[in-house]
Amino acid sequence: MKLPRRVRLVLLGAAAPAVAALAALAISPSLQGPSVDTLYWLREALHGPRPAPDPSPVVVVGIDEETYRRPPFAGTPQALWGPRLGTVLAAMLDGGAAAIGLDLVHPTSVETLIPGFERDYLLTLRRGGRDGRLVLAKVQHQSDPLLPFRGYMIAAGVNNVRSVNLVEDPDGVLRRIPVTLAAAGADGTLQREPGMAVEVASRALKAPLELGPDGSASLGGYRLPGGGAPLLVNHATAAGAIPTYSLADLHACAEAGKSDYFAEHFKGRAVMVGTVLDVEDRKLSSNRWVTKPEGRNLPERCALPVMGELYVAGRTRDSVPGVYIHAAAISNLMSHDALAETGKAAAAALVVVLACLGALVTLAARPPVAAAGLLLLLAAWSGVAAEVFQGGLVLPYLQAALATVLVFPLALGLRFVVLDRDQRRIRNAFKLYLPGSLIDDMIASGQSPSLGGEERDLSILFCDIAGYTRMSEGMEPEALVAVLNHYFTRMTDIIEAHGGFVDKYIGDAVLAVFGAPYAIDNHARAAVSAALAMRRAMEEDSTLLASPSGRGSSRIGIATGPALIGNIGSPRRFNYTVMGDTVNLASRLEGANKYYGTAVMVSGETMLHHGDPAAFRALDTVQVVGRGEPVAVFEPLSDARRADPGERARLAAYAAALGHWRAGRFAEAADAFGKLAAGDGAALAMQRKAGKRAGTIAEPDWTGVTALTDK
Incomplete structure (x- = not known):
């Protein structure tokens, strides 16, 4: 049993988006990371660079190129920098820094070779550790972590060491930081401890990380998106969003005893100390497509001017120093603006909805119009996703966009195979007998033509061949048919090009209608223009109506007025045709040309409807x-x-x-x-x-x- 067309349309409308959505969801994990990166780009395109909170709750102290070039660091092995780093740490602690994280792992020390060399540095570590404001870094490598020098851990306290590991997505991009990591406890059992960013934020807020039995995680009253799962970092993308201070300038500032500077710039803030070089410890992060030139919007200097020629003007890179990922995460935790991802069920629902909308657009219009509609749908989806991302929620942007794109060829292919087959059958069956516009109506309604008509105001064109008998004398039937077909084809093309349709061929005559089945702006003007074009074709193409016995010519009559048009005949056989006095008048005017020696004659009603008496x-x-x-x-x-x-x-x-x-x-x-x-x-x-x-x-x-x- 053949299903009704409407039922098949519904089934098709469901099948195409279902297949597209399943395909998009199947690769959703691989698309999620790039989707986040794309949303950064869209958000910036709509809203501009995202600024950091003002004032920023976190700052970075960078071991930068300037530090390596300025004394007393220049020419000194980094293993001997401990006392100078300690000077800066002490100044920041004195200035009221809320918490300091060292994104540096020094597994060895010259203290074993030069006893007492790092005494002040160790005392500073001890002070920061006892205050609970200093966190040292370790890195988990395979089964064993890379730990700081034992003397540093003893000075700071073994409970003040946290992992600086970041979470790398399958495509190698660092978009998340771990909330907790497994670490060996004092009794040798594995325990969960906060990662570096969470620990520094916790110390700065003076609030411990709270893990609920339901898997939730909270910090200072802020319920972390995703619970204890890795936290998706929401980067500020404005140039210099996270204030960055050069270690060299801070050392000179501390040596000069400018304690007010440290109080002004570090009091109550979380601090991350790390490397910010061109080549070392640079990471691809989710803001990789919206990074800004480095060295811009630097905070006020203390003792030394910015060293020139350190930054190439306008140069951007898709990687950032790893310390900035930690700093951005700390800012999110303290400002409560980390990114949240849509749940799996909601994400799948959104993908299905976009796929269904894409299928609806594809099936509701012709392919070029549908393609334009899909572009508008994708643009609207992009705007919605970017606006929601601005609010901190990550929608399945690329997944839904992919499903919308996939549904287009799927729906078109299925429509061609399932639905358009019937449309092609109807069109091929009737195209030689009915106007194309009427066939379109039949296809749209899914019904075959039926008896019925209506009276409408139309312009009727009647064209006949003058001298047909003389022209056809002595011609073989095949040759005469070829001449007539060539002539009828040319005349029909002109009529249809001007918005009319050929009702019928009556021997050597052509009956054409303007203004039906579809109304046109000025059917009288269209009919007159067609008639003049038909005359020009006769004058310009000498092969039309050419025969050995002489060339024929055409005469045209046009009348405008009410006429009955529709499917006329019996239920078993009928024609879409026009009838009435206006048709008869057009035929009589064609014949009247013989009396007046003219080629085209129109009625007064046609002239009036045309609108230009001149x-x-x-x-x-x-x-x-x-x-x-x-x-x-x-x-x-x-x-x-x-x-x-x-x-x-x-x-x-x-x-x-x-x-x-x-x-x-x-x-x-x-x-x-x-x-x-x-x-x-x-x-x-x-x-x-x-x-x-x-x-x-x-x-x-x-x-x-x-x-x-x-x-």
Whole structure:
């Protein structure tokens, strides 16, 4: 049993998005990371760079290129920097830093070789550890961690060492920081301890990390997105968003005893100390597509001016020093603005919804329109995802976009196979008999044509071949058919190009309709334009109606008015055709061309509907066979005739002569028409009529109507 088209459309509308959504969800884990990165780019495109909280709750002390170049660090092995680093740490502790994290792992020390060399540094570590404001770093490598020098851990306290490991996604990009990591406890069992960023934020907030039995995690009243799962970092992307201080400048500042500077810039803030070099410890992070040139918007210096030629103007890199990922995470934890990811169920629902919308757009319109609609849908989805991301929520952006893109070829392919098969069958069955627009209506409704009609205001064009009998004499039937088919093809193309359709071919005649099945702006103007184009084709193409016996020509009549149009006939056999007095009048006007020697003749109603009287020459007023009411007849003028000054003079003279005729001044009319008769069939015909009446007086009821006796 064949399912109804509407049912198949519903099934198709469900199948295509289902397949597209499943395909997108199958690779969703691989797309999630790039989706986050893309949302950074979209957010910045719509809202500009995201600034850090003002003031920033976290700052970075960078071991930068300037530190390596300035004394007392320049030329000194880094293993001997401990006392100088201790000087800066002590100044920051004195200045009221809330917590300091060292993103540095020094597994060895010269203290074993030069006893007492790092005494002050060790005392500073001890002080910071006892205050709970200093956290040393370790790195988990395989099964055993890389730990700081044992003397440093003893000084700071073994409970003040945390892992600086970051979470690397499958594509090698660092987008998350671990909330907790497994570490060996004092009794040798594995325990969960906070990562470096969480620990520094906890110390700065003076609030411990709280892990709930339901897997939730909270810090200072802030419920972390994702619970104890790795935290998705929300980077501030403005240039210099996280204030960065050069270790060299801070050392000189501390040596100069400028304690006020440290109090102003570090009091109450979390501090991360780490390397910020061009080549060392640089990471790809989720803000990789919106990074800014380095060295911009630096905070106020203390003792040393910024060293020149350290930064290339305008240069951006897709990697950032790892210390900034920790610093951004600390800022998120202290400001409560980390990124949250949509749950799996909600994400899947969004992907399915976008796929369904894409299928709806694809099935509701032709492919080019559907493609434009899908682009608009993707643009709207991009805007929504970027706005939601601005609020801290990550939607499955690329997954839903991929499903929307995939549904387009899937729906088109299925539509072509399942639905368009019937449409093609209907179109192929009726295209030779019905107008294309009517076939489109049938396909849209899913119904075959049925009997019925309506009266509409139309313009009817009737075209016949003059001299057909002479032209066809002596021609073989095959050759005659070839000539006629060539002629009909050319005339039909012109008619359809002007918005009309060919109702039927009647022997050597063509009956065309303008204004149905679909209304057009000005069907009379379209019909007249088509007629003039048909005449130009006859003049320009000498092969039309050419035969060994001589070349035929065409005559055209156009009438405008009400006509009955629709499917006329019996339930078993009918035609979409036009009937009525307007059709008959068009046929009579075509025949009237013979009397006036014209090629195209239109009714007064056609001239009025056309809207430009200057585009016509009034020929006469006639009464055609089979019609009681007289009709004014006009000849449409080509652009060339209207533009020719000599032709305009002749047209004016003809109008004056016609005025004499209609006023009953027959002698004057005959004389005026006679001056125009050479080369003008209409003037010659009117001269003959006026000449027969010359010397007579017009009847009191004279109207100037010419009764035509021939069809």
